[in-house]
Amino acid sequence: NGERSIENWNLKQKNIYINLDQETTNSKTNFMFGYTDTDSQGRPYGLTVKNDPNKPKDNYIGNALPSAPDGKINTNPTWRRDKNTNLVMTLNHEQKINDHLKAFLNAGHFKQDWYYYTGFSKTLLNEAGDFSATSDNYSLLEKRDYAQIGLKGDFKTGDLKHEWVAGVDRMWHYYGGAKEYKDTATPRPGKPANPYEQHWYGNIYHPNTGSFTPPTFPQSDAYYGTHARISGWSVMDSITTGNEKLNILVGLNGKSIAKDAYNTDGSHNAKTGDYYAVSPSYGINYTFDPRVAVYANHTEEFVEGGIVGNGYANQGTTLDPYKTKQNEIGVKFKTGDFFHKISYFDIKQANAVDVYKGGLKYKLADGERRHKGFEYTATGTLAEKWNLIGGFMHLNAKQKTTSAATNGKRPNGVPEWSANLGVEYKASDDFSVLMRGNYVGSSYVLDEKYGVPSYFTLDAGVNYKTSLNSTPVTLRAMCYNVTNKKYWAPSGNVLHSGGPRTFMLSAEFDI
DSSP states (O other): OEEOSSTTOEEEEEEEEEEEEEEOSSEEEEEEEEEEEEEEESOOOOEEOOOOTTOGGGSOOSSSOOOOOOTTOOOSOTTOEEEEEEEEEEEEEEEEEETTEEEEEEEEEEEEEEEEEEOOEEEEOSTTOEEEEEOEEOOEEEEEEEEEEEEEEEEEETTEEEEEEEEEEEEEEEEEEEOOEEOOOOOOTTSOOOTTOOOEEEESSSOOGGGOOOOOOOOOOOEEEEEEEEEEEEEEEEEEOTTSOEEEEEEEEEEEEEEEEEOTBSOEEEEEEEEEEEEEEEEEEEEEETTEEEEEEEEEEEEOOOBOOTTSTTTTOBOOOEEEEEEEEEEEEEETTEEEEEEEEEEEEEEEEEEEETTEEEEEEEEEEEEEEEEEEEEEEEETTEEEEEEEEEEEEEEEOSOTTTTTOOOTTOOSEEEEEEEEEESSSSEEEEEEEEEEOOEEETTTTEEEOOEEEEEEEEEEEEEETTEEEEEEEEEESTTOOOOEEEETTEEEEOOOOEEEEEEEEOO
């Protein structure tokens, strides 16, 4: 409850989580329940960089992006508000049938209800940091129900040990809510009123959001929604040699996705899609000795298409399902007291782009996105009382689309390099100090039109264990972005202002 490190952002949140476990000689059961209620006023959000090809003269803001403002500045007014609740429940049960066979049940329920939402969408106008904005209003409800049953067991064939799993599952997914409404805007001089007119104007360095008049919205029960039923089956076998040096994993997964849709007037739209695919997975791991192992794997997954968010004419619809494919090879080894992992990966997934039709913006699937790169991580002991953990990643990401504007271009907001390094000094069992550096390399927005600079942030903290009336207590203090670095953190074509210097204190009681 209270204000955040960012100005004019007030957050009230209540939550409760309960986890229950029971284990007997022949069974294991887990039940988890969680509920969160959130009321957020003035929650910050980034600025969109314009990319409307129908208005080329208004498409670019200048020769470069404006420099990032101080992270504590909030460009959203306090009446930008959202209230939502989250409910999650899971049930997992495993029942022993005999020494080599078990049955299992997994079930879950998730419900997210955005019952109140007033947004504030900003568009960057020029290098000076001026922006225009509109406000929108709608509610949103998302539900997921899941159930899975199956068997797992083990057996031997000669010198090989098999651990297998087979199961069937189904998920019901609903996403929908009230139609999005723009504010009833005040017209510009000499122009008629237009409910889509952008009419708030500010600057990222001096937003003066207190002068922004709250919007009004039309009232309607207009409604949209999508339903998806996802059914699947899976089999998997993990094969290990007698000396446990070689492990081979093979699996197959079949998935059927059926979709329904509702129109914005509430009427039912007939089935909008029926899809099916089989996805294989396999991998191998060979341990030369306790200090060196190599591995390779290939995984495929058929997943429901992404949900189109606000700001698009096809808001609330889901894109077609697609299959992701990932290949990875690597080596894990130990030198002294350090564990190392070096890996190369190649990932293919569906790509989504903004398309303009009749002056309206749509989010549509187009081609694929491919991420290739390598990653190195290390963790271990530098010297007595000194621990280190760190790594870096190089990512070569490209789009393959039907449009010359995006084909061969790097996806917006995806950096080429990233790295982190953390050092911990344990003065005693009760006191330790942590220092961590985070580096994110440069990236692009607006299909390589503008470069977003790289940035480096520094975090520091201490942990202290003590007791209060014989109750063990762990006290933690952290400072994020110690130097108060100003930076842009892009997500697609949206520029988010990096978080300011932030202090956090916590106490954990072991009762």
